[in-house]
Amino acid sequence: xxxxxxxxxxFASWMAFLxxxxxxxxxxxxxxxxxxxxxxxxxxxxxxxNPISFNIQGHTRExxxxxxxxxxxxxxxxxxLADAMLAQGYLHAANxxxxxxxxxxxxxxxxxxxxxxxTIEIDRKQRERGFEWSAIEKASHxxxxxxxxQIMDAYIDGIHLYTRSLSYKNWPLEYKVLSKPPVExxxxxxALTLTNMAIALCLREDDLAYTHAxxxxxxxxxxxxxxxxxxxxxxxxxxxxxxxxxxVYPGKGPSVISNGHLHPPLNDSRHEDLNGSNxxxxxxxxxxxxxxxxxxxxxxxxxxxxxWYEVEIHTPEMSVHGVSLPGLPLVVIGFNEDIxxxxxxxxxxxxxxxxxxxxxxxxxxxxxxxxYTSSSLRPEVIQIRGQPSVIDTIRYTxxxxxxxxxxxxDMAMKWIGHQKxxxxxxxxxxxxxxxxxxxxxxxxxxxxxxPAQNKVxxxxxxxxxxxxxxxxxxxPSGLGERIADGSNPxxxxxxxxxxxxxxxxxxxxxxxVSSANQAPAAPDYPYPQLGRRVFEDFRxxxxxxxxxxxxDITPRDMMALQDNSFNLHAAEVLPLMLDMIQQQNCLxxxxxxxxxxxxxxxxxxxxxxxxxxxxxLWYKNFEALVWDELDTLGIMYPEEWRLTExxxxxxxxxxxxxxxxxxxxxxxxxxxxxxxxxxxxxxxxLPSLQQSSWGAYKQSVIPHLAxxxxxxxxxxxxSGGRHIVNAMSKSHGPSWxxxxxxxxxxxxxxxxxxxxxxxPASPHYRDMLEHYFExxxxxxxxxxxxxxxxxxRQIHLTP
Amino acid sequence: xxxxxxxxxxxxxxxIAVGAAGYFGPWWGPAASLVIFNVLLGWNSKKSxxxxxxILAVLYLGISLMMYTRDEAKIIHxxxxxxxxxxxxxxxxxxxxxxxxxxxxxxxTGSVLGSMIRSSTASVVx
Numbered sequence: 001x002x003x004x005x006x007x008x009x010x011f012a013s014w015m016a017f018l019x020x021x022x023x024x025x026x027x028x029x030x031x032x033x034x035x036x037x038x039x040x041x042x043x044x045x046x047x048x049x050n051p052i053s054f055n056i057q058g059h060t061r062e063x064x065x066x067x068x069x070x071x072x073x074x075x076x077x078x079x080x081l082a083d084a085m086l087a088q089g090y091l092h093a094a095n096x097x098x099x100x101x102x103x104x105x106x107x108x109x110x111x112x113x114x115x116x117x118x119t120i121e122i123d124r125k126q127r128e129r130g131f132e133w134s135a136i137e138k139a140s141h142x143x144x145x146x147x148x149x150q151i152m153d154a155y156i157d158g159i160h161l162y163t164r165s166l167s168y169k170n171w172p173l174e175y176k177v178l179s180k181p182p183v184e185x186x187x188x189x190x191a192l193t194l195t196n197m198a199i200a201l202c203l204r205e206d207d208l209a210y211t212h213a214x215x216x217x218x219x220x221x222x223x224x225x226x227x228x229x230x231x232x233x234x235x236x237x238x239x240x241x242x243x244x245x246x247x248v249y250p251g252k253g254p255s256v257i258s259n260g261h262l263h264p265p266l267n268d269s270r271h272e273d274l275n276g277s278n279x280x281x282x283x284x285x286x287x288x289x290x291x292x293x294x295x296x297x298x299x300x301x302x303x304x305x306x307x308w309y310e311v312e313i314h315t316p317e318m319s320v321h322g323v324s325l326p327g328l329p330l331v332v333i334g335f336n337e338d339i340x341x342x343x344x345x346x347x348x349x350x351x352x353x354x355x356x357x358x359x360x361x362x363x364x365x366x367x368x369x370x371x372y373t374s375s376s377l378r379p380e381v382i383q384i385r386g387q388p389s390v391i392d393t394i395r396y397t398x399x400x401x402x403x404x405x406x407x408x409x410d411m412a413m414k415w416i417g418h419q420k421x422x423x424x425x426x427x428x429x430x431x432x433x434x435x436x437x438x439x440x441x442x443x444x445x446x447x448x449x450x451p452a453q454n455k456v457x458x459x460x461x462x463x464x465x466x467x468x469x470x471x472x473x474x475x476p477s478g479l480g481e482r483i484a485d486g487s488n489p490x491x492x493x494x495x496x497x498x499x500x501x502x503x504x505x506x507x508x509x510x511x512x513v514s515s516a517n518q519a520p521a522a523p524d525y526p527y528p529q530l531g532r533r534v535f536e537d538f539r540x541x542x543x544x545x546x547x548x549x550x551x552d553i554t555p556r557d558m559m560a561l562q563d564n565s566f567n568l569h570a571a572e573v574l575p576l577m578l579d580m581i582q583q584q585n586c587l588x589x590x591x592x593x594x595x596x597x598x599x600x601x602x603x604x605x606x607x608x609x610x611x612x613x614x615x616x617l618w619y620k621n622f623e624a625l626v627w628d629e630l631d632t633l634g635i636m637y638p639e640e641w642r643l644t645e646x647x648x649x650x651x652x653x654x655x656x657x658x659x660x661x662x663x664x665x666x667x668x669x670x671x672x673x674x675x676x677x678x679x680x681x682x683x684x685x686l687p688s689l690q691q692s693s694w695g696a697y698k699q700s701v702i703p704h705l706a707x708x709x710x711x712x713x714x715x716x717x718x719s720g721g722r723h724i725v726n727a728m729s730k731s732h733g734p735s736w737x738x739x740x741x742x743x744x745x746x747x748x749x750x751x752x753x754x755x756x757x758x759x760p761a762s763p764h765y766r767d768m769l770e771h772y773f774e775x776x777x778x779x780x781x782x783x784x785x786x787x788x789x790x791x792x793r794q795i796h797l798t799p
Numbered sequence: 800x801x802x803x804x805x806x807x808x809x810x811x812x813x814x815i816a817v818g819a820a821g822y823f824g825p826w827w828g829p830a831a832s833l834v835i836f837n838v839l840l841g842w843n844s845k846k847s848x849x850x851x852x853x854i855l856a857v858l859y860l861g862i863s864l865m866m867y868t869r870d871e872a873k874i875i876h877x878x879x880x881x882x883x884x885x886x887x888x889x890x891x892x893x894x895x896x897x898x899x900x901x902x903x904x905x906x907x908t909g910s911v912l913g914s915m916i917r918s919s920t921a922s923v924v925x
């Protein structure tokens with residue numbers, strides 16, 4: 001017996017060691033090596049993706065054929081919608097399950113279950129904001145619509161069909177690296193997928209920044225720096241539109257009470273890459289063959305795999321092609337046999353913060369009106385990998401969940417995403433996928449809730465339209481721009497803009513509709529809070545200028561417009577800056593070649609051009625020197641169009657005086673000279689490769705979704721940038737490009753940066769990436785008859 | 800000739816059993832099957848540890864190399880880099896080493912356990 005102790009002990013210890021995840025450097029983990037390195041089960045089994053044909057029996061009512069084309073886009077042929085949705089759920093899970101899981105965890109505040117202490121602050125913030133709480137409510141709301149519940153149930157059954165077939169051997173690579181099993185998917189996860197998109201698109205945080213700015217600046221200074229509207233803006237619904245209705249709740253409510261005890265916001269998020277988009281539709285009267293053309297490119301943070309999954313679905317009631325959002329059924333942006341539709345982010349302010357007055361330090365009762373009211377408590381258990389769980393209690397008030405820390409400490413968040421649903425997102429998707437004409441498109445749009453979107457439309461019948469879709473609150477005057485007094489119940493939202501007053505444009509005289517995240521309407525729209533302040537000011541103007549100038553339009557013209565790299569911002573501000581350099585006569589002779597190069601530039605942000613590098617560096621320095629006072633006060637910068645106006649019209653304004661030079665009073669021209677000189681120094685300090693061109697300087701990279709190094713793209717040289725129709729910045733930009741000609745049959749040209757598969761070993765993981773940045777498109781025609789074409793592989797779901 | 804057969808046949812049987820346990824069973828299946836085989840074989844501890852370690856190491860090496868040749872997307876290289884800067888070769892070496900140690904310890908344990916069982920059975924028979 002004694003002889004056995006040593007080998008048995010060593011053997012058992014070794015196996016236990018191989019079975020255990022190993023903490024590394026305190027924050028990371030090595031997966032349990034036994035199964036991870038097992039050539040039979042572990043990471044070695046993930047080197048091939050095996051896209052093969054196979055049958056699955058016994059899960060559908062009438063059977064489904066899934067045929068895959070050369071880009072691995074599935075074409076689903078089903079006899080009923082529920083079977084088609086089951087197939088779509090299966091495909092989403094089989095290709096993108098880790099993306100789906102990560103997206104829902106990100107919204108719910110459950111990343112630390114996978115990543116340990118590294119993500120605990122992100123999770124804590126998400127829990128404080130109650131996203132999972134509202135997703136649970138949303139999922140139960142879906143259940144109350146029997147037809148949509150049937151669709152969701154079938155979709156989730158499809159996901160389970162895949163995930164429940166998984167053993168460790170065929171877990172997606174990311175799960176093996178993280179040594180955690182795939183989650184059991186529910187409708188709440190699907191609701192969280194939608195919430196995650198809403199977080200990306202409609203969670204603007206400007207109230208605190210504006211309140212801080214208003215507290216620090218005089219009223220005149222604030223009005224000077226932050227006017228409500230850009231006078232040059234080209235709104236979605238054209239100027240001059242007659243509003244033949246009166247707003248509901250006109251002029252109700254008191255002014256918002258300011259608060260003098262606020263912490264400044266931690267950073268100015270307005271200069272980060274914006275989740276924007278472009279879409280437009282031109283009528284047959286402007287196109288070469290008389291058929292309307294619709295184009296859409298939604299801009300999002302880019303990752304591998306891409307956020308979208310392209311799919312074609314055929315059932316007796318519809319044939320539809322486009323991109324779907326893994327985690328949700330149906331097609332989000334696409335076309336069917338009769339119509340095409342697309343979306344851009346409307347960017348409306350649908351989030352308000354209310355300062356809570358607690359009765360005492362227990363933070364249980366808060367003042368509302370003239371009495372204290374109990375907050376409801378929701379315990380949150382944040383499970384942390386390798387550490388004990390953290391238990392937190394979130395307080396919910398009349399307004400919403402209350403933040404416990406950070407700049408929003410003791411403020412309650414009222415957000416559109418938390419409000420009781422008035423419609424059903426799945427119903428919207430179902431309606432728009434099946435829509436045949438303008439009336440059915442408008443009916444679908446009325447069912448859309450959030451995040452507010454500009455829904456563009458074109459039909460084979462010749463109609464074009466755009467609608468600002470989604471519920472948008474009507475507030476007491478002043479609310480929405482400052483932190484509100486949470487003890488004042490009169491500061492609550494008054495209701496929502498009724499659908500009949502919602503902005504839309506149908507078959508306008510100018511022959512096109514368009515949106516690029518600009519203000520949706522001119523200031524005379526009866527709901528003036530809509531479209532005030534922060535919107536994209538340049539892309540929409542370029543799109544409209546180009547569409548105004550074009551006739552006999554072809555799909556190729558639309559491709560060129562999606563790839564348009566003209567920077568209107570540079571075109572407006574750079575001549576002023578160059579003139580000031582010449583007026584000041586401050587140019588050094590050795591810098592003249594750079595100066596001349598910038599002066600001869602055509603404002604195109606082409607990847608091979610070096611002039612955008614000079615402008616980018618110069619403008620950043622210029623802006624920072626102008627707004628040094630605001631930096632000192634922690635105030636956000638005014639928008640770029642406003643700085644251009646101030647340079648043009650107020651070149652001697654005191655804001656141009658540099659704080660650090662007490663003996664001198666600088667003007668805009670002095671700043672131009674100084675920033676030009678700084679730009680030259682910074683340019684020469686760049687690595688030589690980055691000096692060569694805009695593409696080399698920008699160094700675009702598409703990272704892996706979980707930021708696994710090497711699983712993303714290499715450095716890409718791309719054209720485009722901020723304020724440009726081709727909005728490709730470092731890792732952010734057009735996530736899907738689609739152009740649809742509403743001819744008979746309907747034709748489309750599409751592409752996106754990535755590939756269909758989420759498996760890094762698959763040849764379809766990133767097979768469209770390089771083509772995409774070359775400006776290439778793939779032609780798509782609905783393939784209604786499965787026997788009419790030869791798929792590369794097939795999956796049959798038999799009853 | 801007989802002794803060669805008496806050596807090769809068990810080795811081949813072990814390879815097949817370990818392969819089957821690995822393919823159809825859990826990750827620890829190969830090691831468990833080696834314990835059982837060595838209980839039955841009656842080899843001494845050194846021989847059991849040596850050949851069990853070799854069998855699992857060679858099997859791991861063979862499959863790893865086969866998968867490596869299919870690894871067009873360089874998944875192993877990328878994963879190795881992700882987990883602390885290991886090359887694909889280093890990943891393969893660690894895999895083989897894991898197999899060798901698991902096999903050797905399984906063989907040693909099985910051999911000692913087998914001899915214990917046999918001696919206790921013999922004393923009962925006496």
